Amino acid sequence: MTIIQRFVIVISLAVFFQAHTRATQFVYKGFHGGGGLKLSGSADILSSGLLQLTDFKTRVLGHAFHPYPLHFKNHTFSFSTTFVFSIDPEHPDLGGHGMAFVITPFPDLPGAFPGQFLGLLNSSTMGKAFNHLFAVEFDTVRNFQLEDIDDNHVGIDLNTLVSVASAQPEVCLKCGENIQAWIDVNDAGSNHKVDVFVAIAGSGKPSRPLLSAAIDLSAVILKGDMYVGFSAGTGLLSSKHRVMGWSFNTNGSAADLVLPPGKRGRQLVIIVPSVALAALFCGLVSVLVLRRRRLRDSEVEEWELELAPRRFTYSELEVATKGFKELLGSGGFGRVYRGVLSGGQEVAVKRVAHDSKQGLREFAAEISTIGRLRHRNLVKLHGYCRRQRKAELLLVYDYMPNGSLDRHLFFTGGGPGLSWERRLDILKGVAAALL
Incomplete structure (x- = not known):
């Protein structure tokens, strides 16, 4: 082997290990310039530096992944991450649909569907071991087929969107608030544990986790290169799913994020001195308001x-x-x-x-x-x-x-869908009803 060949090998190894070293710890305090993220679908970096996974378009998905893969080795899958995000629905109180932090060997998530699949999987890949997918979902629509507990929940997913553990946070996920999440995975020795914390951004990490589950990720995460990032999807209704900042570390706790607090955090500073006055005012007008409401609701219009x-x-x-x-x-x-x-x-x-x-x-x-x-x-x-x-x-x-008919027209129910002949029959039937 010549000196030049040895030099090339040394340089190649140095670049390889540098890439993996960079991937073990990183902090995005905003995403100005793109940060080198791998974006796909509707994901985009706004001029304000926010990462927007989806906008107000229906039935779209968006992906954003850190450019360098994580290299898990020695059967250790411990890591810590925190990020600030918001979910702003087009129609108040009507979420559409949700987002997730995800670890996967496939940053393009091939074949994934939007809607209830959150851009992660589809009906045929649900529950398959070859997905090697770990995700923490923030879901704003209840889907009974996926055994969702309600329309405002956080869940831990392994190769499927039927969560192995889920809980309702104290914060409203679909109210446009800046929300901070912390995910701590401890896989040292025989102690396998996943903790998820959720709070309004700027209020600090809660003392107790929202979710705590004993999960061994060794059967899910590959002992090799895995990508970390975010995925989101919209359905018949839409929401803007955004990420303001993100910190990740495979060795110890993720670095703190100093970002603007959520709407509620800012409001608390100014509303506390006004509580007594507001309560007095509400007491004076409550009787009049109740009477007026009763009269309005009892009116019969043409x-x-x-x-x-x-x-x-x-x-x-x-x-x-x-x-x-x-x-x-x-x-x-x-x-x-x-x-x-x-x-x-x-x-x-x-x-x-x-x-x-x-x-x-x-x-x-x-x-x-x-x-x-x-x-x-x-x-x-x-x-x-x-x-x-x-x-x-x-x-x-x-x-x-x-x-509903749309489930069969757009294949959202997981079935084979309707043939074109059947669709034509439906159109004829509806037309006959309207004649």
């Missing part, structure tokens, strides 16, 4: 006389749906919940998130048209509930056990 079906009270529908707990899906105007009326009839209750750009009368006129339709090819409208003070409508339909 469009309600046209609608014809039964008018339900809000309390009736709240009892029927057990507090709107069983989410069936999200549609163009809001969310749909399963319910059982007092007579035992199963129904689907749609909570219409009213658009302030459109008058309630104009919107209700469209609903009254549906109320007059009667055909076997159209779902029957049984009644409605109007909450004028919240500019909200609740519509009561027949319960369809096979789910």
Whole structure:
């Protein structure tokens, strides 16, 4: 071997070990200049230095990974990471869909779907050992097929989106707050543990973890190169999923992030001196407000006389749906919940998130048209509930056990989907109902 050949080998080894050394500890206090991140899908670096995984487009996904892979060796998978993120939905209180911190050998996550799959997997790869995927999800939509506990939860995922452990944080994930998460993985010896902490950014790391699970990652994480980063996806509804800063360390605790606090953290500084005055004011006007609300909700407008079906009270529908707990899906105007009326009839209750750009009368006129339709090819409208003070409508339909049509049109239910012949039959049936 010549001197030149030896020199080339030495330089190559130096570059190789330098790359892996850089990957064991890093801090992004903002992402100005891109930071060399591997971006794919809708992910982008904004001019403000924020990493945006998804915007307000529906059915999109975004990925962002640290450019250098982590090299796990000696059967050790311990690491510590912290990051600040926010989830800002297009429609208030309607998440769409969620994001995750992820470790994977495949930074492009081939074949991944958006929506409930969060850009991580698809229906055919769920639960497969070859995924070698570890993720901590921040989910804002409840999916019963994935055994989600609610629409505001944090979960630990191993090769599937059915979480091995999940919990509801005290913070609202979909309220646009700057939220900080800490993930500590200890895999030393026989002690296998994953701890997840969540708090409003700037309030400090909680003393107790939100999630703590005994998990051996040796069967999941490859003993080789793995990429760390973030993934997010939107569904029928959309949200902006953003990351403000990120710190990671495979040897010890991740470095602290000094970033602006969340909205709530800033507000606490100014609202505390005003609490007494606000409480007094609220006490003086509460009686007048309650009386006015009762009068408004009892008024019957012309469009309600046209609608014809039964008018339900809000309390009736709240009892029927057990507090709107069983989410069936999200549609163009809001969310749909399963319910059982007092007579035992199963129904689907749609909570219409009213658009302030459109008058309630104009919107209700469209609903009254549906109320007059009667055909076997159209779902029957049984009644409605109007909450004028919240500019909200609740519509009561027949319960369809096979789910909504869009699940079969867009393959979101995990099945084979509908053939083109079947789709044409559906169009003909709907057209016949509207003639």
